[in-house]
Amino acid sequence: xxxxxxxxxxxxxxxxxxxxxxxxxxxxxxxxxxxxxxxxxxxxxxxxxxxxxxxxxxxxxxxxxxxxxxxxxxxxxxxxxxxxxxxxxxxxxxxxxxxxxxxxxxxxxxxxxxxxxxxxxxxxxxxxxxxxxxxxxxxxxxxxxxxxxxxxxxxxxxxxxxxxxxxxxxxxxxxxx
Amino acid sequence: xxxxxxxxxxxxxxxxxxxxxxxxxxxxxxxxxxxxxxxxxxxxxxxxxxxxxxxxxxxxxxxxxxxxxxxxxxxxxxxxxxxxxxxxxxxxxxxxxxxxxxxxxxxxxxxxxxxxxxxxxxxxxxxxxxxxxxxxxxxxxxxxxxxxxxxxxxxxxxxxxxxxxxxxxxxxxxxxxxxxxxxxxxxxxxxxxxxxxxxxxxxxxxxxxxxxxxxxxxxxxxxxxxxxxxxxxxxxxxxxxxxxxxxxxxxxxxxxxxxxxxxxxxxxxxxxxxxxxxxxxxxxxxxxxxxxxxxxxxxxxxxxxxxxxxxxxxxxxxxxxxxxxxxxxxxxxxxxxxxxxxxxxxxxxxxxxxxxxxxxxxxxxxxxxxxxxxxxxxxxxxxxxxxxxxxxxxxxxxxxxxxxxxxxxxxxxxxxxxxxxxxxxxxxxxxxxxxxxxxxxxx
Ligand SMILES: Cc1cc2nc3c(=O)[nH]c(=O)nc-3n(C[C@H](O)[C@H](O)[C@H](O)COP(=O)(O)O)c2cc1C
Ligand code: SF4
Ligand code: FES
Numbered sequence: 001x002x003x004x005x006x007x008x009x010x011x012x013x014x015x016x017x018x019x020x021x022x023x024x025x026x027x028x029x030x031x032x033x034x035x036x037x038x039x040x041x042x043x044x045x046x047x048x049x050x051x052x053x054x055x056x057x058x059x060x061x062x063x064x065x066x067x068x069x070x071x072x073x074x075x076x077x078x079x080x081x082x083x084x085x086x087x088x089x090x091x092x093x094x095x096x097x098x099x100x101x102x103x104x105x106x107x108x109x110x111x112x113x114x115x116x117x118x119x120x121x122x123x124x125x126x127x128x129x130x131x132x133x134x135x136x137x138x139x140x141x142x143x144x145x146x147x148x149x150x151x152x153x154x155x156x157x158x159x160x161x162x163x164x165x166x167x168x169x170x171x172x173x174x175x176x177x
Numbered sequence: 178x179x180x181x182x183x184x185x186x187x188x189x190x191x192x193x194x195x196x197x198x199x200x201x202x203x204x205x206x207x208x209x210x211x212x213x214x215x216x217x218x219x220x221x222x223x224x225x226x227x228x229x230x231x232x233x234x235x236x237x238x239x240x241x242x243x244x245x246x247x248x249x250x251x252x253x254x255x256x257x258x259x260x261x262x263x264x265x266x267x268x269x270x271x272x273x274x275x276x277x278x279x280x281x282x283x284x285x286x287x288x289x290x291x292x293x294x295x296x297x298x299x300x301x302x303x304x305x306x307x308x309x310x311x312x313x314x315x316x317x318x319x320x321x322x323x324x325x326x327x328x329x330x331x332x333x334x335x336x337x338x339x340x341x342x343x344x345x346x347x348x349x350x351x352x353x354x355x356x357x358x359x360x361x362x363x364x365x366x367x368x369x370x371x372x373x374x375x376x377x378x379x380x381x382x383x384x385x386x387x388x389x390x391x392x393x394x395x396x397x398x399x400x401x402x403x404x405x406x407x408x409x410x411x412x413x414x415x416x417x418x419x420x421x422x423x424x425x426x427x428x429x430x431x432x433x434x435x436x437x438x439x440x441x442x443x444x445x446x447x448x449x450x451x452x453x454x455x456x457x458x459x460x461x462x463x464x465x466x467x468x469x470x471x472x473x474x475x476x477x478x479x480x481x482x483x484x485x486x487x488x489x490x491x492x493x494x495x496x497x498x499x500x501x502x503x504x505x506x507x508x509x510x511x512x513x514x515x516x517x518x519x520x521x522x523x524x525x526x527x528x529x530x531x532x533x534x535x536x537x538x539x540x541x542x543x544x545x546x547x548x549x550x551x552x553x554x555x556x557x558x559x560x561x562x563x564x565x566x567x568x569x570x571x572x573x574x575x576x577x578x579x580x581x582x583x584x585x586x587x588x589x590x591x592x593x594x595x596x597x598x599x600x601x602x603x604x605x606x607x608x609x610x611x612x613x614x615x616x617x618x619x620x
Binding site: 037039042044045046047048049051052073075079082083086087088089090104105106107109110111112114115142143144145146147148149150151155158159160165166 | 261262267268301337341356357359360361362420426494496500509516599605609
């Protein structure tokens with residue numbers, strides 16, 4: 001059964017068995033490197049890093065992906081869920097192929113960050129958190145990115161872009177596949 | 178004028194490599210420290226008047242002495258969360274001179290008998306995390322870290338980078354430890370303090386990146402030289418990150434007692450627009466705001482306290498007279514509302530409430546009763562919460578309303594905002610004119 005058959009397709013696959021086998025294998029192969037950083041008796045500490053890796057591999061953290069991470073760390077599923085929903089960089093809903101996150105906090109908005117975000121909403125035809133109809137871009141407003149001295153700033157697929165102007169934003173987004 | 182630079186002296190080279198750091202004398206301090214008694218290193222740091230650069234300004238050496246004598250293991254967590262709006266200094270240490278931090282960590286761990294350290298870096302700093310990883314790999318390969326630190330002492334040290342995933346609260350020290358343990362960032366009740374019960378229940382020291390990056394210089398040049406650079410009870414230089422309406426935004430390394438007005442008018446060249454400075458947030462978004470005519474103050478933490486504010490994390494945000502104070506405050510209030518972890522009722526309920534009332538006033542729909550409410554709400558949060566985020570959310574509201582009350586009244590009586598369409602300054606072109614301050618290195 002594909003996840004489209006679920007009553008609520010937004011939830012994505014629910015069971016580990018529904019995840020693509022090759023991707024699960026990739027995740028399992030990546031795990032030892034992550035676990036190396038923590039004392040052997042504190043495997044659960046790897047939760048953040050393991051969720052990040054799972055998100056990179058599966059695109060977002062479906063219930064099945066969260067279950068997989070919990071299973072491999074020997075943690076309850078609720079622990080994976082609670083971490084996945086607490087931190088804003090984890091996607092517990094499907095997102096576009098690219099995630100564009102514009103800082104609108106004070107230093108950025110003083111340099112035009114708010115204007116950039118509003119322009120993008122109009123141009124892409126989405127609200128905050130929305131994804132374009134073609135599934136290409138998810139747009140989000142985010143908090144201070146620690147780039148206030150080179151404001152305005154935005155993240156595109158987790159890479160920082162600074163000193164933005166309307167022109168440079170158009171160029172960066174235009175270059176996305 | 179030749180000022181002593183400790184932290185930024187290598188930034189302009191843009192050479193974060195181990196070879197480059199060594200060529201400039203790097204890791205000599207570690208060598209020296211490994212020949213000292215650990216207690217003597219702690220004494221040196223104590224005598225240097227090094228104070229925490231993460232925001233609270235707590236004396237570093239004193240914090241170190243809180244570790245219980247006989248409990249092992251102990252851990253070190255290095256706070257690279259840098260999420261307080263207006264703060265952008267630690268990232269450049271990680272980018273341009275990561276070995277300075279690594280050396281500081283190695284010396285500190287040797288002094289404190291710590292064998293495992295975690296650098297907790299905010300998830301959004303991907304590039305900086307990579308830069309730290311590279312530096313750690315180089316240090317391991319050179320035998321500076323690992324089973325015998327500095328390639329000499331019979332002292333093992335492991336240092337790892339742990340990335341956050343987007344949560345301001347994880348910069349708070351106890352939430353940071355929860356996050357390192359792989360949990361959501363819920364601050365813990367204090368006491369017990371982390372130095373007694375910390376990571377995995379063990380004694381843990383948490384220090385900011387900039388704090389520890391000073392340690393090699395202190396060991397090399399001595400406590401007195403460091404202390405002499407500063408002012409009052411704060412030794413050394415500090416990194417001030419200036420942003421907002423200034424001609425030359427960026428990070429400036431200055432003696433701890435530097436004058437704020439001098440920094441803004443002389444070093445940063447005044448406002449980009451040429452208009453008068455209306456307001457300055459001197460130490461990250463949680464610090465009480467100063468009016469443009471109140472900025473002739475020393476940035477030393479105790480001195481600036483007498484001006485009713487704090488230099489916190491060194492993030493200075495400047496606003497010229499085209500900016501709406503209600504708009505700026507509403508945006509700050511939104512930040513704290515979004516970042517509250519939700520554990521304490523006053524913070525969980527109070528922060529979105531303040532935000533909503535401020536938006537209402539900004540839209541011109543507020544009443545004098547709303548203003549009375551906004552004057553009362555912060556007091557119901559201050560001191561009533563598990564962690565200091567509650568206070569951090571309350572302080573800007575109290576100070577903005579107190580210092581710019583007339584502007585709030587004008588919004589209410591005039592049913593609107595006179596500061597242009599968005600409140601972020603009268604014209605869009607003036608906002609865009611600020612772009613291009615792509616300056617990282619100090620003058
Ligand atoms: C809500 C909140 C956020 C904080 N964020 C940071 C941060 O991003 N970086 C930091 O170094 N300290 C931050 N702190 C301060 C830390 O709790 C802690 O005092 C500091 O890391 C100690 O290091 P220091 O003594 O070297 O400054 C924050 C505190 C609070 C209450
Ligand atoms: S004060 Fe706010 S952020 Fe801190 S623990 Fe309480 S609810 Fe969480
Ligand atoms: S305010 Fe946008 S990066 Fe700090």
